[in-house]
Amino acid sequence: MSSADPPGGAATTATTATDDRQHALLEDLTTRLGDAIVGSHIRNGDLWVRVRPDAWVRAARECKAMGFDYFCYLSGVDWLPHTWPNPKVIEGVVPDADDEAALPADPNADENPAPDESTSGEIVSGFAGGDTRFQVIARLYSTIRHIGVHLKADLDDAAPQIESWVSEYPGADWCERETYEMFGFDFVGHPNLIKLYLPGEFEGFPLRKDFPLLAREVKPWPGLVDVEQFPATYKGDD
């Protein structure tokens, strides 16, 4: 699933007619950003571009010059594997497709699911590749050309830090504050990097994968309620 193409090289997915504009856009970006592009991916009419972290603001500036006038969003991804939802737990609750003929199962469906990738303990990065645990992702869009681009950049594991986009796109202000409190990324040059949603004294970064969700610690899976015995039939443990 991950790919790290050389800049301007052939994209990973099969080229369809609908992706022509995306290929042209990628070429355009490559001429402007040069070797700052370290990965790209085109799928279903969408373009992903991964840039070097030190070129993060330059990428925004070039995109703005290319007519990407609309700031869509900015956020982060923590690629640390997580184990929920655990397929084994759910399969005990949900009857198998064979049990009932109500809905025919897809013949291509995997009856015995392969071991969950996320439990293997290795970081699996998404489109356009990645070398680190943390990534920042943003999307820009041109309201004239009607084309959008996702930009990604790798962040350092120990001290995730990247330059702020506020000077280029003022809409990044709140998004960076949210990403700061949720992931603990430091946006250098942000005029007012304080928490947006969380109370000031809140500790920890909730959207990091190693931040425990208390509800799931107490009850591993809410669906398990369904297999508990009713009080009348419950004979006790002894």
Added chain:
Amino acid sequence: MAVSEQQRISYIAAQAADARLAVELQTEEMTLNLGPQHPATHGTLRIVAKLDGEQVTKADVICGYMHRGYEKLVEVRTYPQINTLINRIDWLSSFANEVPFILAAEDLMEVEAPPRAQWIRTMFFELSRIANITLFIGEMGVQLGAITPVFFAFRDREYVLNLIEEATGGRFHPNFDRIGGLKDDLPKGWISETKDAMRRIRGYCDELEDLLMGNEIFEARTRGVGVIPADVGLSYGLSGANIRASGVDWDLRRDEPSPLVWKELDWKVWTHPDGDSFARYWVRLQETREATLMVDQLLDGLPSGPIQAKVPRIIKVPAGEAWAHTENPLGEMGYYVVSQGGLGPFRVKIRSASFHNISIVPWLLKGVYVPDIITILSSLYFILGDIDR
């Protein structure tokens, strides 16, 4: 981007107000705390405004009183379970929240709903738009001291909510969309009822146009107030009617490929060059009327056939990343779904419209007068659940 004369003058006026603040005799600064419980905030939004006399010098928006952490919660849920959760983001048009998420999942699974399902989806999408924006159209009057419009709004919105309830079982949270199709088909007699309701909503739009649009007080309080130039609005991520009211001719329903069937209908994207509160109101009113006409066309052209594609009983989404966005009543709503091949998503970024529409408020409120804070907030139209996801 073309900037109209009025837009330019209003912008200069705002700049001049800014300059005047710096030059005029300094008075003691006062802090005005607005909210979190204020009728104009549609929930719990707090605005701390620093005032110099009657003018705002600095406004801070404090949100998070209703933050529910959806982006964390969806990581421990399966795809069908998430559907009920994201219903609650923009609670006035719940069905419209479900659609982009389902489209993102369908994109990754490479399934496509049958045509009838797409038509019904589009229909409910537009019905949620009507249910949402009729309330805004009435509610804007209340902020200006006109009580009648909001009663009209609640009266006529009821008919749309009844339609949604009849077909889905839920007035506010239909939870009707499924990966690969829909939960149910339409009930008997629903189509003729819907036609009646659409006629009624059009009557309501006409009524409101008569009541408010030509009203001298309404115009005085909204014309030239809260002007957003198109380029500033876009760089803040404003979308939907808010940016169309600044003259940007951009609508995702028309401009982006979508499995939903807007492209097969005959309709118009409404824009207004002024970019002020009045323009935002005007555009929304026209869009509501346009939506009723679209529903009529959808009812006439509804194809027959199945409403659900074949999908596995236990839904597993292949690894990959997908972005799906639609033109929701409040603006662009999108889901960035990262799947690693499990029963639930690895990461979901929810791009909600109100969050970005409100992020311009600190910029916009600089130099305005205190009573205009409310009309500007109201004209931007946000739902708190859409800010605090």
